[in-house]
Amino acid sequence: MHSMGSLNMKRLSLKSQGELLYIIGPDNEPRLKVKAGETVTVGTHDAWAGKIRNEEQRYSSVLAELGKYANPVSGPIYVEGTAKGDTLVVDIKGITPTRRYAIAVIPPWWWYHSNPGTAGLSRMLEPQLPEKIRFCEIKGDKVYWDNETPLPYSPMIGTIGTAPELEAIPSTTLASHGGNMDLPEIGLGTRLYLPVYVPGALLHLGDVHAVQGEAEICGSGMEITSEVTITINIIKGKSVNWPRYETPEYLAAVASSCAGTTLEDAIRLAFIELIEWLQRDHGFDKWEAYHLLTYVGKVSLGNMWCAAAKFPKAYLRRQLTTPTRPAG
Amino acid sequence: MHSMGSLNMKRLSLKSQGELLYIIGPDNEPRLKVKAGETVTVGTHDAWAGKIRNEEQRYSSVLAELGKYANPVSGPIYVEGTAKGDTLVVDIKGITPTRRYAIAVIPPWWWYHSNPGTAGLSRMLEPQLPEKIRFCEIKGDKVYWDNETPLPYSPMIGTIGTAPELEAIPSTTLASHGGNMDLPEIGLGTRLYLPVYVPGALLHLGDVHAVQGEAEICGSGMEITSEVTITINIIKGKSVNWPRYETPEYLAAVASSCAGTTLEDAIRLAFIELIEWLQRDHGFDKWEAYHLLTYVGKVSLGNMWCAAAKFPKAYLRRQLTTPTRPAG
Amino acid sequence: MHSMGSLNMKRLSLKSQGELLYIIGPDNEPRLKVKAGETVTVGTHDAWAGKIRNEEQRYSSVLAELGKYANPVSGPIYVEGTAKGDTLVVDIKGITPTRRYAIAVIPPWWWYHSNPGTAGLSRMLEPQLPEKIRFCEIKGDKVYWDNETPLPYSPMIGTIGTAPELEAIPSTTLASHGGNMDLPEIGLGTRLYLPVYVPGALLHLGDVHAVQGEAEICGSGMEITSEVTITINIIKGKSVNWPRYETPEYLAAVASSCAGTTLEDAIRLAFIELIEWLQRDHGFDKWEAYHLLTYVGKVSLGNMWCAAAKFPKAYLRRQLTTPTRPAG
C-alpha cells in the first residue's frame, strides 16, 4: 500500500537545490518542474546560509563574511502551463524545522529610529546595538525564548515570490512579485496568490521563521532551516498586481513601499488592491467595499516595508462567495 | 442607601458644556473640575456637531457649512493637583450612545491614493468619490450596516487629549498630547495614559465611534453622540512622552506622524517608546525588550497618522509586574 | 523739508514690542496697526532671544533654559481693511543687523541622518554632535566665517507669517500661513504674498539670518538681531492657499510638509500651486504651464520642511504679464 503523498509529492531538497540563490530574476535556471495541482516539499536554508553555528560567534563577523550573499532562497520552481498574466496559487500545507533550534539575533547596526520631523528630533534606540546571537530551542508547538518563556511555534515563509519580467531583484528586498515580505500570516493554512510575469512563473522561497512579530524590528525573524510543503495551482488568464492571501478569517491584499514611498503608501495601496479584489471576485460595489472596510478593515505588517490590508471573510456576502477555484 | 456612583460621579453634559471646542489648547476655560480618583460622565457630540440630520442631505454641503468647525470636543476637564511632568490616567468605564443610530459617510473628496514612487505610478480609487450619508441602527450589542450585516458595537473615543504647553491644536489633528488618534482600542476596559503639560492637565474628548476599522480609510468612523464614563487618576512626577494604553491583553505605546514624517516613522517611534516603557516600569533590559518585541510585537493603527506598538502582557515577567498604581 | 520716510514710516521696535511671541495665532494682541501701502520697520530678536552672549556658553544649557521658548517673533501687525480671503503683500526693503556679529551654532543633538530603507541602513553623521557656538563678524557686505572666509551678507527673514484662523502654531514650525520657512530667497528685493485668514491679517516675523544655505542642515541659520523694513499692501478678494514670492528672476510658490507628508510632497504641492498661479494670473493654459515647467522649473529649499517651486519670469508671456498691482 502506498500513501497518496508518495504519488503526488515532489521534492526540492537543499541537496538537489545545489547553489542557493540571492537574486530573484527571470534568468534563474529552474531547479524543479511541477504541474498545477502538485504538492512539493522544498528545503530552505536559514538567512545566513548556515554560517551561524553557535552563540559565541560574533554576528558582525558573520555579516562581513556574507557581504551581499544573505537571505538565500530555494528554487526556482517552474510551473508548467503558466504564462504572463496568470495567477499562481500556493497553499502552505506544512513547515517542518530541520534543526532543533531557531536563531534570533540582534544586529550591530540596525539603527532603530524614527525620522526627524518638526515635532521634535528624531529618536533612536542607540547608534551601536549590542550585537547578539541566541539559539532558541524548538520543542513540540513551542519555541523557547528562555526556559520560562515559551513562544508559540508559528512558522511562516519570510521570502516567497515569482520572477519579475525583466529585472533581477535581491532576495533581501520585495516588490510586486513578492520577495522578502516577512508577513507572519504567510504560514500554515494560508493560500497565497502571486502574479506571474514569465513562463513557468519561477517560484522562489526561503527565509522561514519559527515566529515573528509585526514590523520585525530587529531586522530578522526567528530564523530556521526547514522543509516547506506547498500545493501549487494556477488561475489562467486572471492576474493580480500584487501578492494576495487568504487565511481562514481574512482576505488580505499585500503591497510594499518602493523608491520614494513609505509603509504608509504601501498601506494605502494595499487597501486599493483589496477593494478591487472585493469588487472583481466577491460581488461588491467598489464604493460599498471602500465604505464597509472603513469599519471592519484590519492591517497586518510584515517587515517595515510590507503591509497587508485585510477584510474579514465573515462579511463576504454568502450568495456570492463561491470559493475561488484554481485550475488544476 | 445610596450608590457609590451617586456620591462620586460628576457629569459634564452637552448642555453644561455649552459651546463645543474645535481647538485643544492651554487657554481653553475648564468646564469641570475633578479630583484624582473621581469618575465623570461626559456628553460628546458627533463629528459634525449635529448638522447631519438625515440620509438625504448632501454631505459636501454639510462640510461647506462646517468649514474648519468639525470634530468638536467636550471639556476641558481640570484635574486638581496635576502639574507639568505628571501622567494622567484615564480608565474608560462606559460609552453609551445617545441616539439610536451611528452615522457613516463617504466624503466627496477624500482621494484615497498611494504616493507616486519609482515602482509605478501612484494609484487612487477615483478622484471624485460618490458622497453618501448612511444611518446605521444601533440595537443591543450590534450596529447594523444593513439588515443582513450586523457589526459588533465596539465603541471607542476617537479624539482624546490633554492641552499642549503653548500651542492650540485643531481637534481634527493629533500629536504627543493625544488628540484625533482614532485608535479602535481606546474603548471599553482600556486604561489610557496621557502626558500632562499644564496645571490641571485639561482633558478634552469627543469624536466617539460605534465601530471603526484600522486606518479609517474613508476618513471618519461610524460616528455617534454619546455619554462617556471615565475614571481619572494621576501619576505624580512621572511623565510619558506620548499617549500609552493598556488593554487586558496588551501594553501599547502610541505615536503619530508630524510634519516631515509618515506613519512609518510613527510606528518606529511607538516601538522606541514601548521599549522604554518595558525598561522603566517592567524590569526589562532595554535590549531584551527590543529583541523579544521582534518576535511578539504587534501594531495597531488608528487613522493613517497614528500607530500603537504593542507588547502582549502574557510575556511580562510575573515577579516584576506590580501593576502601575495611579495615585488617587 | 522733511523726508517722505518720516511721513510714511511706522516702527515696531523691540522695545515697543515688549514681550516677544512664541506662538503665531489669531488671539495674539496687535502691537502695531498699519494701512495698506505703509512702510514699517520691525525690530527682531535672534532665535534665542538674546540668551547667547558669548562663544564660551554651553549651547545645550542655553537650550535647556529656553525650553519651548525659542525662535521668537515680533508683531503681530494688524493691517487695516484686510479680511479672510484677501492676500497680504510684503515687499522686503531693508534688513539691517543691529549687532556686529551673527551667531552660528552646532546643536548637541540634531542627529542628521537619513531614514532606513531597503537599499541599506540609515546613515547618520554621529549620534552626539560636538555642540558649538561661533560668533561671525559682519563687516560691509560680508559676514566672516573666519578671517580667510568671507561669506556674502545675504539677509533673509527665517520666520514670517499671518495668523491661522483657529489654531495657534509654534513660531518654530510652518504651515500654509507661512511661519518658520527659512527660505534664503525671502530677503532683500523679494515680494512675498501671504494668505489672510483673520481680520487684520496679523503679520508676525522674526528669525532673521545673515546668510543660510538650502536645507539649513544644522537646524539654524546664521542668526542676527535686526531691523527689517517692509512695505505692506493687500490684494482684496483674491486668496492664495500658501505663501508665494517674486524675486527679480522668479515666481515662486511655497509649500511645506505636514503630518504624514515629507519634503517630497511639499515639492509636488508647490508645483501644483505654481501651475495654478501661472494659470490664474499669467495667462497660461494649465497644461502648458505644467509642460513648460518640466523644462524650465527650479526648486529652492528652505529648511528640510519647506520648498519653493519656481518659474523663470523670462518665460512669462509679455503681453499678459501686467504686473500684479496690490491695492494701497
Next chain:
Amino acid sequence: MHSMGSLNMKRLSLKSQGELLYIIGPDNEPRLKVKAGETVTVGTHDAWAGKIRNEEQRYSSVLAELGKYANPVSGPIYVEGTAKGDTLVVDIKGITPTRRYAIAVIPPWWWYHSNPGTAGLSRMLEPQLPEKIRFCEIKGDKVYWDNETPLPYSPMIGTIGTAPELEAIPSTTLASHGGNMDLPEIGLGTRLYLPVYVPGALLHLGDVHAVQGEAEICGSGMEITSEVTITINIIKGKSVNWPRYETPEYLAAVASSCAGTTLEDAIRLAFIELIEWLQRDHGFDKWEAYHLLTYVGKVSLGNMWCAAAKFPKAYLRRQLTTPTRPAG
C-alpha cells in the same frame, strides 16, 4: 597629419551597439572595451527607442507598445583595469543631438499630486492628463518651445551608471550605481564619479535631454537622440558609496530614495556623503564641513527620486585642494 581625436577616440555607435538595454546589470555583455584615459563617443537613442515619429501619434499607444521596454541605454563599456572598490571618473566632453528636434511629451497618467496629510487633503492636477507629443526644433544653442520661446540647449545625460554587484536594475530607475538620475548638471563640462562594483565597471548610458528643469515634473525631459563624448578614467582603490560630480562651481554628492525612503531622505543622505567627501579629500574637519554647509550648501534635484547636495568650490581651502587626479 592626423588629429589626436582620431588616435584616441573610440566609438560605440547605435549601429555597433545593436540591441539596446533596458536593464543595468552585471551580466550584460560588454559592447566596447576601453582603457583608462580614453575618450569615447557613444550613440544614444531616445527614451522611446525611436517609436515616436511625429506629433500626431497617440502617446498612450506608444507606451502600450513599449511595455517595460522604455528608456534604453547603450553600453556597457568595459573599462580595463577596474575592480570592485575603485571609482570610475567620467568627463563629459560633448553631447551632439543627432536629430533636429527634441521630443517633449505630456503623459496620459502621470498623476501629479502630493500625498494626503493631516493639514488638508491631497492635491492633484487632474487624474487624467491631456496627453501630448510636441517636437521642439534644435537650432544653434537653442531648443524652441515655440517660435517665440527659445530655451537654452543645455544637454544632459539622464541615465548613466555602472553595473551593480548582483542585481539587474531597470534603466528607468536609480540607486547607488547611478542610473536614471535625470540631474540637469550631469552635462557638458561636468566630471562624474561612479562606484565600481564589478570588474570593468560596465558603464551604461542613455536618456539624453536637450534641457530639463529640476524635478522633471511631467516625467520625461526634452528627449533627444545623441552622440555623447566622454573621457573615462579610474581612481584605483578608492571608492564612493554613491555618484558624485564636479562642475566648475560645485562639488556635488548624489543620493536617491529607496523603498521606504523619500526624496527628503535622499537629500539628507546626499549631505552626509558630501560631508564625508570634504573630510576625506579636501582637508575639512567633519564638523567644520557640516557647519559651513549649513550656510553655503545648495541642493539640486534631478527627478523626484534624486538629489544632489552641493558645496561651492570657492570655499575649498586653497592649500588643501590638490585636484583629484584620476589615474590614466
